[in-house]
Amino acid sequence: MPGFLRNQKVRNALLQALFVAVVLIVVLGGWRNAQQTLEAQNMVSGFGFLNKSTGWDLTFSLLPTSSSDPYWWFFVVGILNTLFLGIIGLALATLIGGIIGIMRTLDNPVLNLLGRSYVDFFRNIPLILQVFFWYAVVTHLPSPREAATFGPLTMSSRGIYMPALNVGGWYLFAAGVAVLAAIILPFWVGRTRRIARPPEDRRGLVWAAFLGPLAAAIAIILIGRDPAEPLLSLPTLGGLNIRGGLRISPEFSAMLISIGIYGGAYIAEIVRGGFKAVGKGQTEAAHALGLTPLQSFFRIRLPLALRAMLPILANQYIWLIKATTMGIAIGFNDFFMIVAVTINQSGQTIEAIAILMAGFLAINLTLAAIFNRINKAIALKGNQLRS
């Protein structure tokens, strides 16, 4: 070994230089090779294709689309579809998981057995198999003529129909945003430090923050309604198909059911773990203070358990959002599927994959940031522990 290699600092610098060199060679070599391949196939690289029209149709989208829309618009719609499925799926999974998880913390052996069987069964079967299964179930429902009705729902192999508002797509979207604001704003107004008034005196402001967006939502719906039709459109059988109402496509319902059930099984375990992490002494102390079981649950155990499970829950949510990509297997138009079809149609492989990566990075980072904020907001502060 030459003398200078025995010097630790020199060796470290050389090793790092070697590492950087290898990474550069791999990346640049890949890039060069990709360009050569593209040139050989006479394809233009770059993001110019984003403005071309796609020429294919989406079977599911929240916003109006047509085959003459450009690629960038499809990507936006795809991300919205992924988020829409993700958020509703996560809500459903959390609901199921919360119920099953709490069932398992109550010390009734029968409830325990039920919850445990549920978790063991659904956790041990791959999600994509469940997706295929529910898709087969939904598409094997009776044809529209013999559709089954459950209250307001009409279920047929073409999809599940439910009553809907007769309002244009964009207006409905705006109204949805307003409703979301009506849910979130009051909390923000009640807690933020940017308003000088102390939180006790903000009742009026909180109500305003709730009623304002709600009124806006109603106004948007009234403006956007189609005057020729009744405001509420009910699904009715007309000819061979069902008309009116909101159609939930079989792809969407299959994805929603599978993510809700499979995610629910995982979230149930997280919820159970969270409650297990709350010391027994807390329950006993609550009992000794004379709190009823319900009070002790909502005031002591649930808040403490939430703190314990939130970080793991955040990971699970991110995993479930990523799992929505399985929709491609049954043809749900999520972000990943639109990217995949784009690659097939336009050949802009690398650009489309880069967009896919950027999209998922953005979604994951946003989710992680939101959960960090929540985590910080509910973390026990020093004086809370003492007083």
Added chain:
Amino acid sequence: MSDTANHVPAAGPAAPSLARRLKRDYFRSPSQALVSVLGLGLFLWIIWTVANWAIFSAVFDGDASPEECRAASGACWTVIAQRWRIILFGLYPFEEQWRSALACVTVVAMVVLSCLPSFWTGKRLAAVWLVGTSLFYVLMKGGILGLPLIGEERWGGLALTLFIFVATCLIGFPLSIVLALLRRSELPIISKGIGLFIDAVRSLPLLSILFAFAVVVPFMLPQWLQAGKLYRVICGAALFFAAYQAEIIRGGMQGVATGQTEAAKSLGLGYWHRIGRIILPQAMRNALPATINQFVISFKETSLVIVVGFFEILASGNAAYGTGDWTFAYREVYAFIALIYFVFVFSLSRYGAYLERRMAVGEL
């Protein structure tokens, strides 16, 4: 522990009678009793519905026609009797299917062997997995020992699923150790760079990585470096596995007391001895439950390769009911595949839980 441990056994309270235990556990209060009865009713109803469908009203006759089957109110297991070869072996040539079956048995034997604590040394595990995988490969591919050659494009069903899983682990596990070591390197550029890489892989869906390896990598690599699509997809899955497993091993390494490294250094052990003899064995022990969990997850995730066009067990199941007269029998086919997955995944995860308990006892 509890007070009862201090009692003389004869003086201790007698075990409560069955009726008393029932009352204590199930009928403590009227509301508890109501919940118990309703819950038990629900449980029995589910069991009855499933058993009635799967056994009592089911058709077990292997030669029943689709029409007879459709008329039955329960499951139609005829479709499994007639199509099980497609589901398990895919497009593998009929008269060679014993090889595929034997290969699957090899994998199961290999997994069982690596679950035995007497095989838990690096060398033995590596030997078991290398021998097992080569045996599997030779059996499936043939071309020597008088076995006809059967290319990977005709592999399918359970054997393909198992192959992808085994190959993913075999490539991914050593890779994960390398990544974890690099991530914990004291050289900032290397540890930051690898950290960035691991985080990037972890933030992407597995499907997009599989897709990228199947479709994009051919653009990036020169012709002579391009393996078949199957091997590229396995590399993608292995990379994904390694990124997650590296974080698990890193966690295990962080759980090893720093005094261990310092003691090893003061004994004059070099880096490789320190890592190989002192740190990694303890880190592996810490990381064992999470590692098994990761294996379970990656076994379930092999099913995703169906999306990039492989004929693994789920795809062959789709084919088994998707064509001809059996389109109505999707429940039976999916139940069959679900059962296969369930047996593998459930036994592995039970084993993981058992290990966790055993290790917890050892630490007391």
